[in-house]
Amino acid sequence: QVQMQESGPGLVKPSETLSLTCAVSGGSIASSSYCWAWLRQPPGKGLEWVGSMYYRGSTYYNPSLKSRVTISVDTSKTQFFLKLTAVTAADTAVYYCARHVGEWFGEVISPTKWFDPWGQGILVTVSS
Amino acid sequence: QSVVTQPPSASGTPGQRVTISCSGSSSNIGSNTVNWYQQRPGTAPKLLIYMNDQRPSGVPDRFSGSKSGTSASLAISGLQSADEADYYCGTWDDSLNGVLFGGGTKLTVL
Numbered sequence A: 001q002v003q004m005q006e007s008g009p010g011l012v013k014p015s016e017t018l019s020l021t022c023a024v025s026g027g028s029i030a031s032s033s034y035c036w037a038w039l040r041q042p043p044g045k046g047l048e049w050v051g052s053m054y055y056r057g058s059t060y061y062n063p064s065l066k067s068r069v070t071i072s073v074d075t076s077k078t079q080f081f082l083k084l085t086a087v088t089a090a091d092t093a094v095y096y097c098a099r100h101v102g103e104w105f106g107e108v109i110s111p112t113k114w115f116d117p118w119g120q121g122i123l124v125t126v127s128s
Numbered sequence B: 001q002s003v004v005t006q007p008p009s010a011s012g013t014p015g016q017r018v019t020i021s022c023s024g025s026s027s028n029i030g031s032n033t034v035n036w037y038q039q040r041p042g043t044a045p046k047l048l049i050y051m052n053d054q055r056p057s058g059v060p061d062r063f064s065g066s067k068s069g070t071s072a073s074l075a076i077s078g079l080q081s082a083d084e085a086d087y088y089c090g091t092w093d094d095s096l097n098g099v100l101f102g103g104g105t106k107l108t109v110l
Helices: none
Strands: A003-007 A018-025 A034-041 A050-054 A059-061 A069-073 A079-084 A093-101 A103-105 A108-110 A114-116 A121-124 B009-013 B018-023 B034-039 B046-049 B063-068 B072-078 B086-091 B098-101 B105-109
Touching: A003 A079, A003 A093, A003 A114, A018 A034, A018 A093, A018 A121, A034 A069, A034 A114, A050 A069, A050 A079, A050 A093, A050 B098, A059 A079, A079 A093, A114 B046, B009 B018, B018 B086, B034 B063, B046 B063, B072 B086
Parallel strands: B009 B105
Antiparallel strands: A003 A018, A018 A079, A034 A050, A034 A093, A050 A059, A069 A079, A093 A114, A093 A121, A103 A108, B018 B072, B034 B046, B034 B086, B063 B072, B086 B098, B086 B105
């Protein structure tokens, strides 16, 4: 049974870079069926998709965050990462990692399906 | 337009049946499947329904999903106090080339 666990700093200063890690256990990131995703939820608000990545390198980002977001995977294929640059108070949120079911269109996978499972989430506050 | 809309709140008494709607457009719900997530207070979201009407293993059959055109619905029958949670619909949007969530519906069991 796949499990996800987020880790990283809980406090980031404005204009700096937010960096989070998601550890995947019970399964391999190098799967042809899944992408790996980050989502976030500002306090008291709804869910927002940040982006998703296929282990071979294809990435899909929320257009509203695309210029600031990078999702990557490590070579051992058990962790993936989120970097969000130039953060402001608006980036304060609980950040979740999740497995994202994909759909193949020819030789391209698109992360068009559901998220399951989710990590427990990590609160990141942007403040000086 | 890349927006998916849910009512902000819903309520029912124990044993009742409630439905939560999710309204979109041709670029999202109209051309892609809908998923539903349950988020109890202080916890991470959990997959409740996928591909419009499919229940993951372990989800009671009191929960059901449906889709018609550019709208989808989640129905909960035999309402229980444990069902008190926020419910989110999510889908892919072809214009956005990304995932959209509805704003969430807070379900209160009276």
